[in-house]
Amino acid sequence: MPLANPIPSQHPDRHAAASPCLDCARRGHCLGGALVADSDNPPTVVRGVIAKGEHLFRVGDPADTLYVVRSGATKTYVVSSDGEEEVRGFQLANDAAGLESVCDGEYRTNAVALNRSWICKLPASAVRERVTASAAFRDRMLSSLGREFERLHGMLHRDRCAADRRVAGFLMQQLNKQNDDTAHDIELPMSRADLGRYLGLATETVSRVFTRLQNRGVLKNRGSQCRIVNRVALEALS
Amino acid sequence: MPLANPIPSQHPDRHAAASPCLDCARRGHCLGGALVADSDNPPTVVRGVIAKGEHLFRVGDPADTLYVVRSGATKTYVVSSDGEEEVRGFQLANDAAGLESVCDGEYRTNAVALNRSWICKLPASAVRERVTASAAFRDRMLSSLGREFERLHGMLHRDRCAADRRVAGFLMQQLNKQNDDTAHDIELPMSRADLGRYLGLATETVSRVFTRLQNRGVLKNRGSQCRIVNRVALEALS
DNA sequence: CGAAACATTGAACCGCATCAATCAAAGTGG
DNA sequence: CCACTTTGATTGATGCGGTTCAATGTTTCG
Secondary structure, three states: OOOOOEOOOOOOOOOOOOOHHHOOOOOOOOHHHHHHOOOOOOOOOEEEEEOOOOEEEOOOOEOOEEEEEEEOOEEEEEEOOOOOEEEEEEEOOOOEEOOHHHHOOEOOOEEEEOOOEEEEEEEHHHHHHHHHHOHHHHHHHHHHHHHHHHHHHHHHHHOOOOHHHHHHHHHHHHHHHOOOOOOOEEEOOOOHHHHHHHHOOOHHHHHHHHHHHHHOOOEEEEOOEEEEOOHHHHHHHO | OOOOEEOOOOOOOOOOOOOHHHOOOOOOOOHHHHHHOOOOOOOOOEEEEEOOOOEEEOOOOEOOEEEEEEEOOEEEEEEOOOOOEEEEEEEOOOOEEOOHHHHOOEOOOEEEEOOOEEEEEEEHHHHHHHHHHOHHHHHHHHHHHHHHHHHHHHHHHHOOOOHHHHHHHHHHHHHHHOOOOOOOEEEOOOOHHHHHHHHOOOHHHHHHHHHHHHHOOOEEEEOOEEEEOOHHHHHHHO
16 A cells, blocks of 8 residues: 555644644745644644655545655656656655645656655645635745746756756756755765656666766765765756 | 737726626636636736737746737747757747746746737736635636646657657647647747757757658648648657 | 748768666575 | 675667758748
């Protein structure tokens, strides 16, 4: 079954049973925090664990839940008519999977955990309702959707660039997400094959780019991590 | 100036001054119709003409208006850091330009008329407000955004296919928009160069694909029009 | 009509996919 | 703990599709 087991809140109080978001340290960075903020009747948000390889949802499932990754990572993907897997996005900490569930009645992608992950489940109906109930949440929601549009447009642009640029652009994007100018380590929980399917490149090409960038002294590969040695050079590429 | 001259309504009544949408024959197909429907205080919607080559808005302009194309055509585009024009979409009848104005405070693209066009201007603030005021409009809006996501995902997929598929997919998309299974004529108001910048192909490649498809008896080029001769073959390609 | 913009066709080159082999790491079971 | 398997990453060789450069044809519009 795709559903994760609920985890009891670490800090129970009168709110916690309904929504762990009220106590969550990152409620300022997460859609769940915005969902419960200033609500006199906070919706039921449930935390859960999900094992590597398990699915959060599949194409066609009724889209009743918006998932937010608390730790770990997931990918969303579809299987196209010719049987090829098409990776549409990766979700790391504080990212939402199934945002289109708010736009539509059923999921249009599959979502699977790339490693053991903690996730939060937000009822889609509550999200939709809160869009009308709160102008602040509406704007937050529209802003999230706007950022997703930006990401997609950026991908479209990158899809027309050379392989080096695509990878460099992806790495810069990951780096910028940690809004910390001094950050230089990037977590890459996905396989080279997944990254290739995301960027529209063959696995081998992705691999070649990484070694090329390493040889040029731009970055250093360390298993599932990647250390950016020369951020300026990387930015110039992307 | 980017703004078009207002046109007096053809059928004035007590509503028409504020919103020509109330009388509009296509209010059922257009976001403007949904905006004024069931509203006891319909917002001011203005119609206007815009000449070929004139801009509706530019990157960085305050995004206070959502444009809907009534007739004619527009394209949205950005100029990327390397000076290349990147076409992000075409808007034909009933399509909206500047949907991101509802998500954000300023336009993130430029929009220009491809030929003499009639457009309707919806105040973005009214659109945003109506999202909270009416659950029906909220769902209509979210559905529009969802379709836009679908289009972008489809483009991303196509960007990784062979040139023939990209063009075929685009043509099928245009065909399907005329929700009429027997339709076989497609209006192509954009230049081959624009189409290439939209599909991520060189102008010459687009041209070659069109002649190739014509030689195979799939379609027939007629200036800015294109007649689909063998719809099945086209669908099989895309 | 003539000029300018756009479309088409041809030839050569290049980057990435593909096929194939090797290498490295992570489990798994005795 | 070590063979053995499995999975993922890397590197090499080859071919094709699309870009690029260049020339010619066609449409549009003053």
